[in-house]
Amino acid sequence: ASKNRLTANAVTSTCCYCGVGCGVVVNKEKNGTITVQGNTEHPVNKGMLCSKGMNLHYTVNDKSDRLLYPQMRYNKSMPMQQVSWDDALNRTAAVFKTFIEKYGPDSVAFYASGQCLTEEYYVVNKLIKGFIGSNNIDTNSRLCMSSAVAAYKIALGEDTVPLCYDDIELADCFYIMGGNPAWCHPILWRRVEAHKAANPDTKIIVVDPRVTDTCAIADLHLQINPGTDITLNHAIGRLLIENGDIDIDFINNHAEGFEQYSTIVFQKTLTESAQICGLTESSIRLAATYIGEAKGFITMWTMGLNQSAIGVNKNLSLINLNLITGHVGKPGSGPLSLTGQPNAMGGREVGGLSNLLPAHRVLSNPLHREEVQKFWGGKPIQPKPGLTATEMFEALNDGRLKAIWIMCTNPLTSLPNVRLAEEALKKAKFVVVQEISNKPETLAYADVILPAAAWAEKEGTMTNSERRISYLNKVIDPPGEALPDAEIICRFARKMGYKGFDFENAAAIYAEHVKLTAKTNIDISGLNYDILKEQKTVQWPYKKKSPTKGTQRLFTDKIFYTPSAKAVISPVPDTLTSEAPDDEYPFILTTGRIRDQWHTMSKTGKVNKLNQHYKQAFLEIHPDDAAILQLNEGDITVITSRRGEVRVQAKLTEQIKRGVVFLPMHWGKILNNDLNRANNITSDMLDPVSKEPDFKYCAVNLKKYKKP
Ligand code: SF4
CATH class of the missing domain: 2.40.40.20 (Barwin-like endoglucanases)
Incomplete structure (x- = not known):
């Protein structure tokens, strides 16, 4: 890519769409609008952008749909009225206090988004878990990456992607299952395409019930029957064992569970597996041969595995292929889940899900709860996980939940069986919607509408799919009275009378988050805004006294974060529990x-x-x-x-x-x-x-x- 055009007001930022995390240069033009270019110096995209990233500036420059001021109504039959921020937040605080007093802290909930910045996630998580006294916070990341998160934790002992994008150019076999990165993670896929073009012997296996653009460069497309991913992975695992293409040293010294795994993968013959998957035996054999011959083997996947009633098991069956072949913790190898949202990983770093605590601490661990409570200086943290995304709407439906605060997400399009969510919002006693746009259907159910600042109108950080943290500059002011999400949450927390929300700026929020990560697996205690601004991006961990500037790859020492320090090969069952077709719904x-x-x-x-x-x-x-x-x-x-x-x-x-x-x-x-x-x-x-x-x-x- 040619060098970036830089005006006097040019700053760097990161694309706010998918988890690839492409770097952009944003120019503020003389007429007050912005233009966006791919950052030629960014390690992820080296100047490239996909169709969505190239058009980022249109979404910011076009203010026609923006919410400009807080609005409120005193009862459901009244129209919305423009009010001041103080009025909107005073009323919201009064309603929340009433519900909390009358029905307990679990009567309120926050539903946030993988598009929130890390600082925004941090303050809302602190507010509800540390001060309101409930774990009722979840995000739309629950709809996206939670199966991968659970599988990483089981297999590697930690919710972490162990490799980096630079491993793409070092791999010679890719196994892409349940994903169409050519459309959904395009810039990362451009790197795979370029690598394949330069090294035609590189093998690409795509597993998908549809022929997608990703198949265009595939050496092998396995067009499986939907839901049969585990059967296929087990069949490949069995062939790898039979062919002697497994890493015995890794299995014996750095992994556990292989015996049970080998029992389960031999339960079906190749003929049976091929029939279930709707594939030929020879195509499965070919996949196993490609994987068995690989010196660098990367598995990639996304929603085809995650969004499933057996999503965790599907993930584990895939990661098993990396583990039995020893393709983890070394250059050009490893499992690489492709994140759907730009900052789902940052949200988990601060513990922004109903079952997490900051820095991947465990909610069920009393020492972890006590540690965080002492640090925050708030109420004791409850041990019971809060409501997850869909559970929040169930709880509104049956009356357990009285109030919900929806920020930066559009559940009435994105939740499954969405009519239940519509019913839930109709029944909700109090709905707060914090949004940038006047379009989402949720606004029709809101009692209070809070206008939020959009991308480029606020500063903060995000973490992409390869643990890369980047700083996003503020370029322009938000329109009307819109405020950054973190500022809205902190103002509300102060209205509730809570201490610890008087941060001077986003850097101060980040500094507090960083302190909580010290001595954890995601330790970024050496990081602050100044370092991020100077280095542009770094990969965690980034320890205080670390000689390196961030961490490209994890587990190069083959020591995992599990209790035994060994990776766990899981003998998962391959039973599909989804709604089966029948005569009525074939x-x-x-x-x-x-x-x-x-x-x-x-x-x-x-x-x-x-x-x-x-x-x-x-x-x-x-x-x-x-x-x-x-x-x-x-x-x-x-x-x-x-x-x-x-x-x-x-x-x-x-x-x-x-x-x-x-x-x-x-x-x-x-x-x-x-x-x-x-x-x-x-x-x-x-x-x-x-x-x-x-x-x-x-x-x-x-x-x-x-x-x-
Ligand atoms: Fe943005 Fe993803 Fe496209 Fe990169 S690949 S420009 S991060 S949408």
Whole structure:
């Protein structure tokens, strides 16, 4: 990439969409608008940006949908009125205090987002766990990475990605399962493409029920039946053992669980596994050969594994392939989960989920609770995990939860079986919505609306998929009376009468977070804003007296963070618990992203260029299935499940397996029409460990729409 154009007001920042974490240079132009370029000096993207990143400035420059001032209504039948920040926060504090006194601290909850900055996460987590006295904080990261988090913790003893992006250029075999990085993590995928182009012997195996753009450079595409990932991984594990392509030294000295694993992977013959997965035996053999011959082996995955009723087990079955081959803790090797959101990892660093404490401390550990309580100087921290994302809405429905504060997320498009969430917000006694845009459907249910500053209008930090922390500069002021999210939470905490929320600035919040990480596995005690501004980005851990500036790779010494210091090979069962198709609902629905939209489109949907890729929601269906249903290209199709209905145009394609259909997840309610919304019909079944929903598998029926 050519060198960046720099005005006198140019600053560096990080793209606020996916977890790849591309660096950008933001120029403030003379007319007050901003322009954005890929940062040519950034180690992640070296100047490249994908379609979403290239159009970041449009979403900031276009203020037409921005919330400009706090609004409030005194009862549900009244219209919203503009009020001062003091009025909005005084009333909210009074309502929260009343509920907490009358029904206890667990009657209130905060639902946040993997798009929040680390500092924002830190203060809201501190507020509810340390001062309100409840663990009812969860984020939309629960819908995204929680299965991977749980699996890392079991396998490696810590929620951590052990390798770095520079390992891509050192690997000679990639196994991508349940992800379409060519569309969803494009800049990282450009690096894989460039590496493959320069080293044609590099093997790329893609596992996906659909033929995606990621398959374009694949040596092998395993188009499996949805939900059969564990069966496939076990079959490959078995072949690796049979072929002698495992790392005996690593297994004997640095891992445990291999015996039980080898028993379970031999329970099915290759013929049985191939039949279950809908693959040929020879294709599975070829995958095992590629992996067995690899000197550097990277597994990559995302929502296809995570968003499942057996998401944790799917993750573990994949990480097992790295462990039995010893491909972890060495250059060019390891498991690399691709994070959907820009700062899901930062949120977990501060403990911003209902079952976590700061710096990955464990909520159930009394010493950890005491340590954090002493540091914060607040109330004793409760041992019981709080409500997770979907549980919060269940609790609103049955009346256990009275008030919910929704910040930086759009649950009425993104939650599974979303009509339950709508019912929940109708029943909620008090709803606070902290938002940048006037578009999200949640605003219709709000009692108080708090206008927030957007990307480039506030400073803070984020951590990407390879543990890389970056500092985001503030470039312009937020419009109207909008405030940074951390400032809003701190003002509210002070209204509640809590001490410890009078931070001078974001740097002071960060400094407090950093102190809490000392001597933990994610120790960043050597870090502060000055260092981050000077070095631009660093990878954690970044210890105080560390001779290195951050940590590229973990476990190079083969000492893991488990109690035994060994990696854990898990003998997971391969039983699928998802809603099975039957005569009434004979098709399997899977959902996902398209190339040019982000989440629920409240930002990318503002950009004309990005809306050209797909102008509306659609249903992908195989032509043979369409023929039986007498569906033609473009026909409006009614898709029903046990939970609801969607009506979108059919898109006939041989790139999807027969019996499987695909809906994009981005569209919500448009002008009172909510029939584009995939989550009207998705399953709210959860993984029992991670509590992540089963977005990728449910039973549906299809028919051509006929005018009544
Ligand atoms: Fe932004 Fe992700 Fe695209 Fe990079 S790959 S520009 S982080 S959306």
